[in-house]
Amino acid sequence: MSGGGSGGSPAVRTVLGDLDPAELGVCDAHDHLFMRSRLLPGQELDDVAAAESELRAFAALGGQAVVQWTPHGMGRRRPDLIALSRATEVHLVAATGLHQAAHYAPEQLRDLDLAQLFVTELTEPAELTEPAGPAQPAGRAGLIKVAGGFHGLDRHARRTMTAAAEAHHATGAPIAVHHELGTGALDVLGLLCDRLGVPPHRVILGHLNRFPDLRLQRQAAESGAYVALDGPSRANHATDHHLFDTLAALLEAGHAERLLLGGDTTTSAARGAPGMPYLLATLRPRLVREFGADLPDLVFRTNPARALAFA
Template sequence: MSAVRTVLGDVSPGDLGVCDAHDHLFFGTPRLPGQELRSLTAARAELTAFREQGGGAVVQWTPYGLGRRAADLPPLSRETGVHVVAATGLHQAVHYDEGTLARLRGRLAEVFVAELTEGIGTSGVRAGLIKVAGGFHALDAHARWTMRAAAEAHHATGATIAVHLELGTAAPDVLDLLCGDLGVEPHRVVLGHLNRSPDPVVHRHVAESGCYLAFDGPSRAHHATDWRMPDAVRALADAGFGDRLLLGADTTTAAARSVDGGPGMPHLLRRVRPRLVDAVGEELVGRILTENLGRAFAVPWR
């Protein structure tokens, strides 16, 4: 039987409730100095605010080495009543120092599998997805290395692979590599940030593969394309791909948190949801926020 692996254990997809398919409770990178998500108090407040808007589950895409604070996730989930899914995986090379990358050479897939099956570090918290990243309109050697490791870990565990698309680009290249060369079934791949490159031809092309398409950036840093998202979602729904769409808030900086004056997680349900209801109807938006995520991330763990 398939289940979504949360930080408190495996959960039936139907029990998740309303879902934020891509977000961050903790996150830190040298690319965003001074904007790290490190505060436990702020993370608790953000989850509580999301819950008050009707939220039931959050998928945290923070991968290896970027401040996941895995041991803090189970108590946060218990205290707020929000399911939390943790990630393994690796981001773009620019987010790491060379020493960290050197230590992973030759054993990256092994690390991913261990975090999916045994736990992240000494926390005992098992990851529920693999997060990797592409580049701007292309895949460099680092992206290909991480995606090969992700595919190996997927074949060993069944875990879904979620992909950060840089500014929404290179989606066909990602699918060619993961699903073509590396044998990952498209329905086990989530492509993130398609809202950042609202190209209807590319959207239709990747949707036809059978993968999941995430529109996951209504945060302060990415609001420039927000006004195009309802049209993109409607076009895909009209073409018959409504069951492949996901929504997330992707809060990556302290300033973007609702508790610090930004939109944060609650914005997804407070502002984005009603806007999409106007575009495609309440029934479809309800399915996108509940049923779709369960299918995208639920696997028969092995």
């Protein structure tokens, strides 16, 4: 399968084109501006004005980039991402890939060549009503999002991860993984890295702080994969109240360079929660007090730039 990777120096693929990783800036490494799921009727994230307001609030605090993990078929609104990035001057990274099968109607998944779909969305611009301009193709995805199950991988997960690995090898794109309630990270690494040959440092493991098993989290970080801790103020998950213990354990074990942080707003009901601004207004000062001034720059700037760069 032909690819279309960066073809030279590493680059982060944003919806406005490829970017020198050094220019990515302060980054929310896992969030959603738009999303819809048949499992969450009436809770769609589909309000462009609300998304712009969230981005502007994040930018006012120094935020410069947001990674939208919404994959194929779940209401990504790629043309709106392009317009929002231009309007707010916030770099936006979009996802291809697939979530768990339960999020889709069966006909959405039927007869799909997943690897080809992922490669196409990583390398070809979105269809737009207005020209993107001559500089770079707009609307391309910058990472591949896939999902595991609760404490394991079902047939759908194995199919999507196999396709993600093929697309990674064709393009160099990073792979981001949803872990159901934070579980199954070692199963994911066993499949993607051990069996399918994806280098661990090209894998981002999401939601691991929802299952506060410090030994498991250390093992995941020891593999060389990135560990994305996310979901501020999700009262029904083990996120905020375990976050600093998780960070302390991973820092003590020497894994500072493997850490990412994100907000992971997923429904309209959560839009009124602290959201993206919380990361910089509340969490960043606490990180400085607890761990020193260098950690926020590492987890919000340096690590995302490395994790998101196409190989």
